[in-house]
Structures are given as C-alpha cells and as structure tokens.
Amino acid sequence: MASDHTRSAILTAAERLYADRGFSDVTLRDIVAEAGVNLAAVNYHFGSKDELIAELFVTRSIATNRERLRELKAAEEQGGGRAPIEVILRALVGPTLRGCLGPENQRSTAARFMIRASIESVPPIRRIKNREIDHLRKFAGAMRRALPERSDVDIYWGLNFALAMAHHTIRESERLTKLSEGKCDLDDVEDVVARVVSVATMALTAGKAETKAAARVAAR
Amino acid sequence: MASDHTRSAILTAAERLYADRGFSDVTLRDIVAEAGVNLAAVNYHFGSKDELIAELFVTRSIATNRERLRELKAAEEQGGGRAPIEVILRALVGPTLRGCLGPENQRSTAARFMIRASIESVPPIRRIKNREIDHLRKFAGAMRRALPERSDVDIYWGLNFALAMAHHTIRESERLTKLSEGKCDLDDVEDVVARVVSVATMALTAGKAETKAAARVAAR
DNA sequence: GATAGTTTCATACAACTGTTTGAATTGCAA
DNA sequence: TTGCAATTCAAACAGTTGTATGAAACTATC
Structure with missing residues (x-):
C-alpha cells in the first residue's frame, strides 16, 4: 500500500x-x-458504496464504544467490580452525547456525520447497529450488578429509556430548540448528560410497586 | 370524481x-x-411520488394527533381546565404507542407503515414532522398548567424525554426484544404506556434541586 | 346519441445511479 | 534500466428511477 x-x-x-x-x-x-x-x-x-459508508460508520462507532467501555471499566474498577448506577449510565450516554452535541459551529465533521447516521438510517448502517447488542449486554450486566434487587426486565427498560433519551435528543435537537424557543440549551452538553442520567437513574431506582401502580391509577 | x-x-x-x-x-x-x-x-x-408518501403519512398522522388532542381535552375538561400530569403524558404517548405496538401478527398495515416512517425518515415525511411543533405546543401548555411551579425549560425537557421514550421504543422494539431475550413484553402495550408515563412523570415532578445535583455529583 | 370532461393506458423520455472495463500511468524491486 | 504489480483514469455499461406524452377508453350531461 x-x-x-x-x-x-x-x-x-x-x-x-x-x-x-x-x-x-x-x-x-x-x-x-x-x-x-x-x-x-x-x-x-x-x-462498493455501501462498504464505504460502513467503514465510515464503523470507525466512528468503534471509537464511541471504546470510550464507553473505558469509562465503564474505570468506574467498576474503582468501585471494586461494582459501580454506582449513575456512573454506569453516564458511561453509556456520555460519549455519544458529547460526540454529537455541543456548539454547532464547533461541531466536528465526525459529530455531524454521526447525527446524520442517527437520523437517516441507511441499510449498511442499520446492519452494523444490529451487531451492537453484544456491546449493550456489557452495560446490562454492569447495571444488574449495581442494582441486584432489580428484575432483568426493569434493567432492560431502564437501559432502553436511557438510550432513548440520548438518541432522541440528538436526532431532534433542532426541533427541541425551536419548540422551546431556545430555552433548552443543547450546547451545554454536560447539562444534557446530567438530565438524561438523572431521569434514567430515577427510572431504575424508583420504588418498584409504586412506579407501575401510580401510572396504572392514572390510566383509571 | x-x-x-x-x-x-x-x-x-x-x-x-x-x-x-x-x-x-x-x-x-x-x-x-x-x-x-x-x-x-x-x-x-x-x-408525484413524494406527494403520495406525504398523503399517506399525513392521513395517519392527523388521526393520531386528533386522538391525542381528544384525550387531552377530555382530561382537562374533567379537571376544570387542569389535568394531572400523568394523564396529559398518557394522552401524548398513548395513541402513538397503541397505534404502533401490540402483537406483531395483528398489527395493522397503518401501524407498520408508521413504524417504517419513524425508522426511515424520508424527505417528504421529515417536512411534515417539522410542522408538528404547533401540535406539541398545546401539550407544553397543558403541562405548564399542570405543573405551574416548574420552569419552562424543565417542561420542555420532560416533553422531549416522553416523546423520546415512546418513539425510541417503537423504533427499536425489535432490538429491545432481542437484547432482553423476550423478557420485555412489547405486546403488552398498556404496560409500555404505563412505564413511559411513569418515568416521564418522575422526570417532571422530581425535586428540582435534587435532580440536577444528584446527577452532577455522579459526574464528580 | 353526440359532446365535453375525466380517467386510463402503453410507451417513451431523460436523467441518474453504482459498477465495470481495459488501457495508461505510476512506483518500487531486482 | 527493466519488469511487475499497484494504482489511476476516461469511458462506457446496464439498469433503474420518477415523470411526461398523446392517444384511447370511459362517464355523465344535455
């Protein structure tokens, strides 16, 4: 070469x-x-064209996943194999949010590319995303260790909601800015991370019975 | 004709x-x-082809939005102009989730179409979605009336997170099923609605100071 | 039943797509 | 320098796409 x-x-x-x-x-x-x-x-x-797109996405994707695992591992080592749930969630959504949000004018090409990939979802990228499950399983495992009293179902739902908030906020950041007339500051990435982690933590730690019961009452 | x-x-x-x-x-x-x-x-x-797609999406979209507003209005009238936040959130995410989830074999064509629209995001549909802001403002208004002590910023974030959880769960329902090895039952739509509403409610009602502070502590 | 307007049809158009080809060029090794 | 492989290039290929056309068929009105 x-x-x-x-x-x-x-x-x-x-x-x-x-x-x-x-x-x-x-x-x-x-x-x-x-x-x-x-x-x-x-x-x-x-x-082929698809392999070009795949290579672009894989490169960025690997970088994000590596950063996620690095944060996760650091946290678990520090806690003797068990990290607080907030820190695990932060390792999960932090790298993605930091990689995609932030002041628009100083947003890297890589960041803007990943936002696109998250919005458009073209076949070669979808194929790669489907292989991300193993990666997520590592986080599910860490979360289970952090919250041993929680059921697996609740863990998976918490993981799902954490990713939901992070990805949706990235995808629809423009709309949220417009809807809130600029009041929601998406350039303050650490605030966004804190909000997502906070809500996801509540979702995972709220009293079991209370959670579902309260919502069901509202349904009447 | x-x-x-x-x-x-x-x-x-x-x-x-x-x-x-x-x-x-x-x-x-x-x-x-x-x-x-x-x-x-x-x-x-x-x-044109795009106008065909637009008509398909607009039809289904209007139906969902009408159902949303119907539920919202009913709740507000019953409460004398102010509905409980859970009920507002249920009106927001319920129709969408009910329209898209449920047992796969009995999922309507319309439902499967809307899932596609949510996954693929083609230009004519994106244009229509951008006009959805006015519709969301009505929910933001109702939420503000339900939680007058909350700041606008928190209201918008809560709205954003509620939609995030609903849409992401629809988009990635297959992946969540696979990740959880079937433990998360996405066919039980009312359970999904309850979970989303419950978490979104917590996001909106959790103690102000506590919320952000707790997350920031985790950041260290 | 003639007429005017709507709808259907086969067909062609024009443009664009990713991919392939085979020759020309380059760069390195012997 | 010679030889050989890797790379670049212009050009064409083969297929698909959404759209336009103009004639034919239909429908309802008078």
Whole structure:
C-alpha cells in the first residue's frame, strides 16, 4: 500500500458530504469530485458504496464504544467490580452525547456525520447497529450488578429509556430548540448528560410497586 | 370524481408495500403492479411520488394527533381546565404507542407503515414532522398548567424525554426484544404506556434541586 | 346519441445511479 | 534500466428511477 492518499481523501470527502447533505442526495460522483479523485477509485479501494459508508460508520462507532467501555471499566474498577448506577449510565450516554452535541459551529465533521447516521438510517448502517447488542449486554450486566434487587426486565427498560433519551435528543435537537424557543440549551452538553442520567437513574431506582401502580391509577 | 377506485387502490398498495419493505426499495412500478393500475396513475392522482408518501403519512398522522388532542381535552375538561400530569403524558404517548405496538401478527398495515416512517425518515415525511411543533405546543401548555411551579425549560425537557421514550421504543422494539431475550413484553402495550408515563412523570415532578445535583455529583 | 370532461393506458423520455472495463500511468524491486 | 504489480483514469455499461406524452377508453350531461 503505497500512500493511502486516495483512500483517505475519499473517506474525508465522503464524511463531510454525508454530514452536510445526508446520505440520500450525495452520489459517488459528488464524493470523488470533492476528493479530487477518479470515480472508479471508490470501488477499487472500498469495493462498493455501501462498504464505504460502513467503514465510515464503523470507525466512528468503534471509537464511541471504546470510550464507553473505558469509562465503564474505570468506574467498576474503582468501585471494586461494582459501580454506582449513575456512573454506569453516564458511561453509556456520555460519549455519544458529547460526540454529537455541543456548539454547532464547533461541531466536528465526525459529530455531524454521526447525527446524520442517527437520523437517516441507511441499510449498511442499520446492519452494523444490529451487531451492537453484544456491546449493550456489557452495560446490562454492569447495571444488574449495581442494582441486584432489580428484575432483568426493569434493567432492560431502564437501559432502553436511557438510550432513548440520548438518541432522541440528538436526532431532534433542532426541533427541541425551536419548540422551546431556545430555552433548552443543547450546547451545554454536560447539562444534557446530567438530565438524561438523572431521569434514567430515577427510572431504575424508583420504588418498584409504586412506579407501575401510580401510572396504572392514572390510566383509571 | 367518479369512484376513487384507482386512487385508493394506490394508497392501499403503497401503504402495504412501504410498511413491508421500506421506502427505499419500493418503486412506483412495484406499487402500481400491486394495485393493478397503470404507472401514470400515480402522477395523475397525486402529482408525484413524494406527494403520495406525504398523503399517506399525513392521513395517519392527523388521526393520531386528533386522538391525542381528544384525550387531552377530555382530561382537562374533567379537571376544570387542569389535568394531572400523568394523564396529559398518557394522552401524548398513548395513541402513538397503541397505534404502533401490540402483537406483531395483528398489527395493522397503518401501524407498520408508521413504524417504517419513524425508522426511515424520508424527505417528504421529515417536512411534515417539522410542522408538528404547533401540535406539541398545546401539550407544553397543558403541562405548564399542570405543573405551574416548574420552569419552562424543565417542561420542555420532560416533553422531549416522553416523546423520546415512546418513539425510541417503537423504533427499536425489535432490538429491545432481542437484547432482553423476550423478557420485555412489547405486546403488552398498556404496560409500555404505563412505564413511559411513569418515568416521564418522575422526570417532571422530581425535586428540582435534587435532580440536577444528584446527577452532577455522579459526574464528580 | 353526440359532446365535453375525466380517467386510463402503453410507451417513451431523460436523467441518474453504482459498477465495470481495459488501457495508461505510476512506483518500487531486482 | 527493466519488469511487475499497484494504482489511476476516461469511458462506457446496464439498469433503474420518477415523470411526461398523446392517444384511447370511459362517464355523465344535455
């Protein structure tokens, strides 16, 4: 492999264009024009368009997951194999939120790309996301150790809701800003993380009976 | 307008195909074949492919929103202009969840279509969703009346998290089932509604200071 | 039953897509 | 320098897409 110049030029250009304009209206011709390389180079270096997209997503995805696990491991080691639930949740949603939110003008291309990937959900990316389950299982395990009295069902629902709040906030950040007329400050990432972690923690630690009963009463 | 036969045959076929196979790999030719009508009929009756998709989505979307507002209004009238927060949240997420979840084999085409729309997010649908803000404002108003001591910011975050949990659970229902090895029963819609409402209520009613402080402590 | 308006139809259009080809070029090793 | 493999390139390919056209068939009105 001589110099990788063409290969990485394609990756850079593709990530930028996808981030800016979305997957559905960026063609290979747009990408090679931006990268200043020949059209055939994409298929030569990546095999296909989908494999290019997959490589882009996998790279970023691995980085996030590594950061998540790093935080989780650090927390569990510090607590002798058992970390507080807040810290586990923070390790789960923190890296994603930090990677995607923050002041728009200083948002990295990688961040904007991941937001796109979260909004548009194109086939090659969906395939990769489906393999994320093993990764999530590690968090489910840590959560179970942190809350041994909780049922598995409650753990999974808590995990689901934590991811829900993080991802939805990323996906719909624009709408939330508009709806709240700017009152919700999505640039203050640590505040967002704190809010998500706080609510998810409540979801997981609230009195068992109380939780479901109260809601059912409301249903009447 | 003679009989609408062709027009509604197209709508039915399109909704079914989009629901089953997604937007990206269903072409107009697939739709007219399924509907047993001529290719040109789509452009004749709807103007364009995007307008067909928009009509499908708007129809279902209006139905859900109407149901939401009906429940909200009923609750507020019963409470003399002020409904309990749980009931408001139930009106917000209940219709959507009931419309999309439930036993898979008895899930309506409309339900499966709306799940697709929530997963794939194609341009004409995104445009419509952006106009949903006015609708959400009505819920924000009701929530503000129910919790007058809460700040607007907290209200909007609570609204955001409630929608997050509902939509994410719909989008990722398959993954949650797989992750939990079937332990999370997504066919029990009323249980899902209760869980979402319960957590969202906690998010909105938890002690102000406590909430953020606790999470910040975890951050250390 | 002629007429005007609507609807259907087969067909063509024009553009764009990702991919392939085979020749030209480059760069490194012998 | 020669030879060989890796890379780049222009060009074409093969297929698909949504849309437009103009004639034919139908429908209701008078």
